[in-house]
Amino acid sequence: MKILITNDDGIFAEGILKLACSLEKIAKIFIVAPDRQRSATGHAITMHEPIRASKVKLLDRNFEAWSVSGTPTDCVKLGIEVLLRERPDLIFSGINSGANLGTDVLYSGTVSAAIEGAILGFPSAAVSLADFSELDYDYAAEFSLTLAKKMMENKLPPDTLLNVNVPNCKKEEIRGVSITTLGVRKYKNSFIERIDPRGQAYYWLGGEIVDEDHLEGSDLYCVKNKMISITPIHFDLTKFNLIRDLESWNISL
Amino acid sequence: MKILITNDDGIFAEGILKLACSLEKIAKIFIVAPDRQRSATGHAITMHEPIRASKVKLLDRNFEAWSVSGTPTDCVKLGIEVLLRERPDLIFSGINSGANLGTDVLYSGTVSAAIEGAILGFPSAAVSLADFSELDYDYAAEFSLTLAKKMMENKLPPDTLLNVNVPNCKKEEIRGVSITTLGVRKYKNSFIERIDPRGQAYYWLGGEIVDEDHLEGSDLYCVKNKMISITPIHFDLTKFNLIRDLESWNISL
Numbered sequence: 132m133k134i135l136i137t138n139d140d141g142i143f144a145e146g147i148l149k150l151a152c153s154l155e156k157i158a159k160i161f162i163v164a165p166d167r168q169r170s171a172t173g174h175a176i177t178m179h180e181p182i183r184a185s186k187v188k189l190l191d192r193n194f195e196a197w198s199v200s201g202t203p204t205d206c207v208k209l210g211i212e213v214l215l216r217e218r219p220d221l222i223f224s225g226i227n228s229g230a231n232l233g234t235d236v237l238y239s240g241t242v243s244a245a246i247e248g249a250i251l252g253f254p255s256a257a258v259s260l261a262d263f264s265e266l267d268y269d270y271a272a273e274f275s276l277t278l279a280k281k282m283m284e285n286k287l288p289p290d291t292l293l294n295v296n297v298p299n300c301k302k303e304e305i306r307g308v309s310i311t312t313l314g315v316r317k318y319k320n321s322f323i324e325r326i327d328p329r330g331q332a333y334y335w336l337g338g339e340i341v342d343e344d345h346l347e348g349s350d351l352y353c354v355k356n357k358m359i360s361i362t363p364i365h366f367d368l369t370k371f372n373l374i375r376d377l378e379s380w381n382i383s384l
Numbered sequence: 385m386k387i388l389i390t391n392d393d394g395i396f397a398e399g400i401l402k403l404a405c406s407l408e409k410i411a412k413i414f415i416v417a418p419d420r421q422r423s424a425t426g427h428a429i430t431m432h433e434p435i436r437a438s439k440v441k442l443l444d445r446n447f448e449a450w451s452v453s454g455t456p457t458d459c460v461k462l463g464i465e466v467l468l469r470e471r472p473d474l475i476f477s478g479i480n481s482g483a484n485l486g487t488d489v490l491y492s493g494t495v496s497a498a499i500e501g502a503i504l505g506f507p508s509a510a511v512s513l514a515d516f517s518e519l520d521y522d523y524a525a526e527f528s529l530t531l532a533k534k535m536m537e538n539k540l541p542p543d544t545l546l547n548v549n550v551p552n553c554k555k556e557e558i559r560g561v562s563i564t565t566l567g568v569r570k571y572k573n574s575f576i577e578r579i580d581p582r583g584q585a586y587y588w589l590g591g592e593i594v595d596e597d598h599l600e601g602s603d604l605y606c607v608k609n610k611m612i613s614i615t616p617i618h619f620d621l622t623k624f625n626l627i628r629d630l631e632s633w634n635i636s637l
Contacts, residue, residue: 173427363626
């Protein structure tokens with residue numbers, strides 16, 4: 132069995148190494164990941180400049196690993212199209228440092244890499260550790276192995292993937308696993324304005340959450356209640372039930 | 385009436401200026417756009433460094449315009465949260481140089497900016513001119529004005545936006561307007577491998593289309609047949625009808 136792993140925190144991040152060491156128990160591991168922190172790059176791809184890929188040795192393990200100058204999505208494309216000589220059975224993205232819940236998945240490099248995996252026809256999952264600091268990846272890595280086995284036993288339909296968020300606590304404290312929907316999370320007043328040493332203004336994107344959906348069944352609710360959330364994701368952005376309505380607008384040339 | 389305009393080709397691109405000049409007929413125009421080409425940035429946001437915004441004068445028009453060092457999504461966020469002192473009635477993104485059709489919308493900075501507009505609660509549209517060269521923005525700009533009026537008359541439901549692609553030809557050659565779905569477009573072997581002057585390999589993302597959906601009703605079909613496509617877009621990535629199935633996988637701790 133072969134698994135391709137990527138992330139958006141960069142190839143030397145703790146989360147990707149813990150994930151690789153765990154999945155190694157059942158598969159040959161290929162890592163193709165950004166050479167640096169590339170969080171919040173969404174589904175960006177690098178079109179206007181070349182991409183570099185260098186083989187790297189990680190932890191003296193038997194991983195085949197490449198450090199890539201592009202985005203997480205570039206890593207999946209380049210891994211599949213160029214670097215790997217074999218087709219992987221699964222693609223995993225993570226383990227991300229921080230949650231990827233609700234509306235935030237749109238901005239997430241981690242989730243976008245798994246979406247790219249699904250676009251290219253591979254069963255894919257994104258795994259995130261839902262906390263801000265003192266992250267302990269051990270159980271999330273162990274759970275990723277459980278999930279990889281389940282993904283091999285069962286079959287994800289085409290053009291779908293799994294978005295997984297694991298609470299940052301010991302296994303004993305986790306209350307279960309729940310199949311969820313993406314909740315809604317809204318931000319406001321999210322820029323800090325400061326003046327630089329030359330008297331010029333600059334802005335820094337913060338992120339004060341002002342509205343969060345606490346509906347049972349949402350990933351946000353679930354992780355808040357110390358359960359692992361698994362949300363099935365698709366990427367067809369067509370709003371089908373609005374087509375009729377729009378036709379009645381009678382837009383013409 | 386007030387319209388906020390952004391794009392991903394940069395604030396000095398022809399498409400955004402033509403759009404602004406056209407929409408100016410019915411609204412005060414605010415432009416908040418990237419300081420340079422930012423195509424294919426998807427829904428990326430700038431979190432790890434500050435963002436700069438400078439007021440610029442465009443074409444001696446009465447636009448309020450800011451050139452921003454961030455991505456298209458940053459531009460919408462910063463425009464709404466910081467730069468504009470008034471709330472716009474509409475947000476337009478474009479006119480993009482090149483199509484944003486089918487699966488490609490996931491990578492598109494133009495469409496992502498309009499998605500961000502919808503996330504923030506504004507009726508939003510992305511407009512693209514579907515060709516590679518010799519672009520003539522005039523009719524796309526004229527049609528954007530028609531669309532803006534329709535968007536004011538009618539009401540888009542929350543969390544939806546419009547993705548518009550206009551064929552690159554004279555008005556007389558356009559065969560109509562169609563409300564469409566996003567088609568499927570797949571790429572393969574899309575990296576060119578070259579050797580640099582120092583003997584090192586680099587990769588450049590190309591994009592040979594190998595599979596394209598020609599179903600009547602898709603945006604791809606429509607634009608190929610010289611019609612304007614308008615696709616209603618949402619951004620809830622939950623694959624609802626897979627939840628039951630996944631529950632039957634019995635994934636546990």
